[in-house]
Structure formats: C-alpha cells, structure tokens
Amino acid sequence: MKRIMITVAYDGTGYNGWQIQPDAPTIEGVLNRELSRLLGEDIHVIGASRTDAGVHAEGAIAVFDTSSSIPADKFSYALNKSLPEDIVIRKSEEVAGDFHPRRVDCKKTYRYSIWHDVFPMPVNSRYTHWVHYPLDPGRMKEAAAFFTGEHDFAAFCSANADASSTVRRVYDMKVEYGPPFSRSDGRSYYGRIDIFVTGSGFLYNMVRIIAGTLIEAGEGRIKSGDIPGIIDSCDRDRAGDTAPAKGLTLIGYEFG
Amino acid sequence: MKRIMITVAYDGTGYNGWQIQPDAPTIEGVLNRELSRLLGEDIHVIGASRTDAGVHAEGAIAVFDTSSSIPADKFSYALNKSLPEDIVIRKSEEVAGDFHPRRVDCKKTYRYSIWHDVFPMPVNSRYTHWVHYPLDPGRMKEAAAFFTGEHDFAAFCSANADASSTVRRVYDMKVEYGPPFSRSDGRSYYGRIDIFVTGSGFLYNMVRIIAGTLIEAGEGRIKSGDIPGIIDSCDRDRAGDTAPAKGLTLIGYEFG
Numbered sequence: 001m002k003r004i005m006i007t008v009a010y011d012g013t014g015y016n017g018w019q020i021q022p023d024a025p026t027i028e029g030v031l032n033r034e035l036s037r038l039l040g041e042d043i044h045v046i047g048a049s050r051t052d053a054g055v056h057a058e059g060a061i062a063v064f065d066t067s068s069s070i071p072a073d074k075f076s077y078a079l080n081k082s083l084p085e086d087i088v089i090r091k092s093e094e095v096a097g098d099f100h101p102r103r104v105d106c107k108k109t110y111r112y113s114i115w116h117d118v119f120p121m122p123v124n125s126r127y128t129h130w131v132h133y134p135l136d137p138g139r140m141k142e143a144a145a146f147f148t149g150e151h152d153f154a155a156f157c158s159a160n161a162d163a164s165s166t167v168r169r170v171y172d173m174k175v176e177y178g179p180p181f182s183r184s185d186g187r188s189y190y191g192r193i194d195i196f197v198t199g200s201g202f203l204y205n206m207v208r209i210i211a212g213t214l215i216e217a218g219e220g221r222i223k224s225g226d227i228p229g230i231i232d233s234c235d236r237d238r239a240g241d242t243a244p245a246k247g248l249t250l251i252g253y254e255f256g
Numbered sequence: 257m258k259r260i261m262i263t264v265a266y267d268g269t270g271y272n273g274w275q276i277q278p279d280a281p282t283i284e285g286v287l288n289r290e291l292s293r294l295l296g297e298d299i300h301v302i303g304a305s306r307t308d309a310g311v312h313a314e315g316a317i318a319v320f321d322t323s324s325s326i327p328a329d330k331f332s333y334a335l336n337k338s339l340p341e342d343i344v345i346r347k348s349e350e351v352a353g354d355f356h357p358r359r360v361d362c363k364k365t366y367r368y369s370i371w372h373d374v375f376p377m378p379v380n381s382r383y384t385h386w387v388h389y390p391l392d393p394g395r396m397k398e399a400a401a402f403f404t405g406e407h408d409f410a411a412f413c414s415a416n417a418d419a420s421s422t423v424r425r426v427y428d429m430k431v432e433y434g435p436p437f438s439r440s441d442g443r444s445y446y447g448r449i450d451i452f453v454t455g456s457g458f459l460y461n462m463v464r465i466i467a468g469t470l471i472e473a474g475e476g477r478i479k480s481g482d483i484p485g486i487i488d489s490c491d492r493d494r495a496g497d498t499a500p501a502k503g504l505t506l507i508g509y510e511f512g
Contacts, residue, residue: 011378056379073440076375086378091439119332122267122342123312123505127379183347184329249379 001067004075005095006031006045008060011086013126013246017053018060027051027087031062034082039068048101048253049108052205054245056127059090059252061101101253107171107198109251112211112243114193118183121191128192129211129247135218137177137193143217144173144195146227147210154234156210157203158242166234168206172198175214196251205242213240257323260331261351262287262301264316267342269382269502273309274316283307283343287318290338295324304357304509305364308461310501312383315346315508317357357509363427363454365507368467368499370449374439377447384448385467385503391474393433393449399473400429400451402483403466410490412466413459414498422490424462428454431470452507461498469496 008027016024020032028045035043048061070078075092083089115121115128116135147170154166174196180188195214197207213230216222222230222240230238264283272280276288284301291299304317326334331348339345371377371384372391403426410422430452436444451470453463469486472478478486478496486494 009378058377058379080375085376085381088375088378090373090375090377093440117346119336119344119346120341121314121346122265122344123314123383125341184349 001065001097002072003063003065003095003097003099004072005061005063005093005099005101006075006079006089007091007252008062009058009088009090010056010060011126012051012054012056014086015053017055018047018050027057027060028062030084030087034079035064035066038078038082039066039070041066041068046101048106049202049250051248051250052208052245055248055250056246057250060250061253063095063099063101065097104255105200106256107254108201109196109198109254110202110207111249111251112195112197112207113247113249114195114211114215116177116190116193118185118189124192126246127249129244131215133219134187135190135193135215136220137175137190137218139220139224140193140195140214140218141175143214143222143224143227144175146224146231147173147197151231152234153203153206153231155230155236155239156206156213157236158205158209159236166203168202169200170197171200172196208242208245208248209236209239211243211247215243216240257321257353258328259319259321259351259353259355260328261317261319261349261355261357262331262335262345263347263508264318265314265344265346266312266316267382268307268310268312270342271309273311274303274306283313283316284318286339286343290335291320291322294334294338295322295326297322297324302357304362305458305506307504307506308464308501311504311506312502313506316506317509319351319355319357321353360511361456362512363510364457365452365454365510366458366463367505367507368451368453368463369503369505370451370467370471372446372449374441374445380448382502383505385500387471389475390443391446391449391471392476393431393446393474395476395480396449396451396470396474397431399470399478399480399483400431402480402487403429403453407487408490409459409462409487411486411492411495412462412469413492414461414465415492422459424458425456426453427456428452464499464501464504465492465495465497467499467503471499472496 020028045062072094076089113128120130150169276284301318328350332345369384376386406425
C-alpha cells in the first residue's frame with residue numbers, strides 16, 4: 001500500500017464544487033470514479049480543500065491509497081487519459097503513509113480576479129467577476145494590508161460553517177492591476193484586478209468575503225481604516241458581500 | 257449619416273473567424289445581423305483585421321455607417337443587449353466619414369500564448385497552445401529580437417495570401433514568462449509563455465508563423481542567429497510551422 005498525492009487543476013464552471021454528492025458532478029466524485037476504474041480498487045481521495053461550486057483550481061491537492069504497482073509519477077499520465085478536459089492531474093508523487101493534507105502545516109494561495117470595465121470581457125468571463133461600477137484599486141490595496149497576521153476571522157465566515165476555531169493566519173495579501181483607461185461615461189476603469197491571498201487555511205467562504213469587502217473598499221463604501229474594527233467585531237454583517245464563485249481560483253500549496 | 261467605430265472583444269472558439277461566410281457563424285456575420293436588426297438598416301461593418309477561425313480578440317476594430325440618431329457612445333450598450341455572450345462591444349465612438357480602418361497608419365498588437373507543462377491547464381486551455389516538449393523561452397526571446405524593423409516577411413506568410421506587398425514593419429516583440437519548475441521527467445517547464453508582437457500590419461498567418469518559428473527556436477531546432485537568413489530567404493519552407501489559432505489574441509490598435 002502506498003499513499004499518492006496528486007496536484008489537480010480544474011475549470012470549476014461545470015461542477016458542483018469539490019466535495020462528492022450523490023446527484024451532481026463534483027471534482028471528488030469524478031476523481032474517485034476514474035481512479036477506481038483505472039486501478040480496479042475502491043478509491044476515495046482526501047482533498048486538502050473543498051472548493052465551492054464554480055470555483056477553479058490551478059493546484060488543488062488530494063491523496064489516495066493504492067496497492068497498484070504503477071510508479072507514483074505515472075498516475076498523472078494514466079489518469080489524464082480518462083479524465084474530462086476540464087480536470088487535469090498536473091503531478092502525482094508518493095508521500096508518507098500518514099501524510100494527511102488537511103492536518104499538516106501549509107500555506108495556501110488563492111487568487112480572486114475581477115474584470116473592471118463598462119462591459120464584460122469574453123476571453124476571461126468564465127474566470128473573473130465583472131464589476132462595472134466605480135472602483136479604486138488603490139483603496140483595495142490599502143484595505144488589503146489590514147488582513148495580514150493572525151486574526152479571529154469570524155466576521156469573514158459564512159453562517160453555515162462548522163469550524164472549531166475561527167482564528168486563521170494570513171501571510172500575504174496582494175492587489176495587482178494595470179493603468180486605468182477612461183470610457184465615454186467619464187469614468188476610469190482598470191480592466192483586470194487580481195487579489196492574491198496566502199494563508200494558513202481559510203474559513204468557509206473566507207476568501208470570497210475578503211474579496212467582497214475589498215470591492216466595497218474600492219467603491220468607497222467601506223473605509224480601509226475600518227477593516228481592523230470589522231475583523232475585531234467578529235460580526236459577519238459588518239464585512240462585505242460574498243463575491244461570486246467564478247472569480248476564485250485555488251492557486252496552490254506550500255507544505256512544511 | 258455618420259460613421260461609428262466599434263471596439264470588439266470576442267472568444268473566437270465558436271466562430272469561423274471574422275469574415276462573413278454564408279453557412280458558418282462569423283464575427284462579422286453576427287455584427288451585421290444584430291446591427292441591422294437594432295437599427296432597421298442594412299448594416300455592413302468594415303473590420304480593421306480579419307482574424308482566422310478560432311482566433312480571439314480583446315480589441316478588434318470595425319466601422320459602419322448609419323443614419324440612426326442613437327448617440328455614438330450608446331451603440332455599445334444597445335448592441336451588447338442582443339449579442340451572444342462571447343462577443344462584446346467594448347466601446348463605440350464617432351469617427352470621420354472617410355475613416356477606413358484598413359487604410360490608416362496604425363500599430364496593431366497581437367499576443368500569442370503558450371502553456372508549457374507536461375499536461376494542459378484547464379483554466380487557460382481555450383486561449384493557449386499547449387506545448388509539452390522541452391522549450392527554452394530565453395532562446396525564444398533571443399530569436400524574437402531579430403524580427404523588429406522593416407522586412408520583407410514573405411517567408412512568414414501563408415501561400416494563399418494575396419497581399420500586393422509582403423513588406424511590413426514590426427515595432428516591438430516581447431517574450432514574457434515566469435520562473436521554471438521541474439517535473440518528475442527531470443525537465444524544466446515554464447508554464448505560461450506570452451509572445452507580444454506589435455506591427456504596422458501583418459500578412460496572412462504572419463503572427464502564427466512567427467510564433468511557430470519562435471517555438472522551434474525554443475526547442476533548439478532553429479538557431480536564433482538563423483532568423484535574419486530565414487527572413488531574407490523569403491522562403492516559407494524555412495520558417496517554422498503555423499502555430500494553432502487558439503493561442504492567438506488580437507489585443508488592440510493604436511491609430512495615428
């Protein structure tokens with residue numbers, strides 16, 4: 001028996017999220033089905049994160065146990081032959097038998113992508129949240145700085161979460177954007193705005209609520225200086241809306 | 257009568273290119289149909305470039321004449337209501353009645369995007385050409401430098417082209433890429449590699465043949481120092497293959 005870790009990329013548009021469900025297509029469901037078929041064993045992957053419906057990944061992580069004699073790095077080649085085009089195994093490798101991807105220290109990075117213009121952009125509309133109202137990404141950047149460090153993020157967690165603790169550490173926040181351009185409505189737009197969040201782990205919907213809060217900061221509806229008070233309040237109603245799933249992409253993990 | 261210029265973005269995946277055809281969906285065909293329906297006139301747009309089947313655009317340009325009283329900047333709003341999701345009018349504005357988008361001096365910029373890894377990447381596979389063999393983007397960059405300036409680009413033009421002259425000026429070439437990562441096959445991969453080409457105009461398939469030639473330079477099959485000789489030869493057989501359409505995106509125009 002050996003434990004294999006796979007790095008998985010997917011376009012989440014057509015899936016009901018990571019976690020297996022009886023009557024809806026999910027990433028975990030497809031991986032279990034195709035791995036079981038490939039190996040002739042009953043395979044159940046353990047994912048490092050359970051992304052929501054519509055969320056994408058460039059580097060999700062999962063492990064599974066198998067008695068197969070396929071060399072660890074060849075599982076990716078074998079599995080990609082039968083997976084649908086919107087799910088790809090980028091890498092497969094052997095890990096220690098007791099390696100559990102949700103019980104090890106790691107840094108996870110997510111990107112939340114916004115398209116800021118009068119109209120949406122076809123070539124990125126599957127992967128960005130379109131915002132057409134005035135937005136100042138400089139203010140978003142100011143607000144983002146207040147999230148780093150260890151905090152109780154209860155205000156940034158959806159109500160149906162069952163986490164035992166709502167304390168998390170945010171290692172790094174970045175807001176990247178290009179120069180503005182003006183439109184006939186007299187306003188400035190910034191095109192693509194990317195928010196990168198790196199943390200020890202995230203509560204349910206946490207990155208999307210941080211993104212929604214930064215958007216409200218960009219609109220001027222929340223002042224960046226108010227962010228510490230919103231965090232301290234532990235009051236979900238004081239943070240911004242949960243930004244739409246399609247703008248969120250799980251970029252990857254750094255272990256150890 | 258006034259002449260309106262529209263800036264058009266599209267995902268070219270589902271279209272047989274720009275130019276109107278009787279039995280296949282094309283960007284020009286959809287624009288003519290929806291503009292004619294909106295304005296109650298028989299509208300024929302004149303495009304600045306005719307992109308091939310599967311090529312994308314962030315900023316294509318076209319003009320049309322209308323006697324409509326709709327303010328110039330409102331055509332975009334009106335037209336976007338009826339266009340399919342994969343075509344968006346980013347901007348509409350009035351131009352001089354004799355402005356012809358193929359008869360004015362301008363700089364056009366295209367991006368050719370490659371995904372370099374063992375496996376494809378679902379979140380960009382519609383917009384990048386997947387290359388899995390060894391590629392050194394440093395060599396691609398070296399080779400790219402030889403394309404700038406005014407040259408006879410006959411070697412970089414598909415045979416069925418009917419251009420009266422094959423001389424074009426390339427103002428700028430850029431090859432952008434991130435740090436390499438290694439895979440279990442012992443090779444280095446670079447993930448996304450973007451080639452930007454800015455020129456006075458391009459021959460049929462010219463950007464895709466330049467991209468294909470740079471890929472062969474990255475593979476080491478063509479030496480960067482051989483590029484001037486390939487250009488001078490005016491021999492299509494000496495340049496690289498025509499890279500696939502899906503990796504090509506028309507970024508935009510700079511007039512005057």
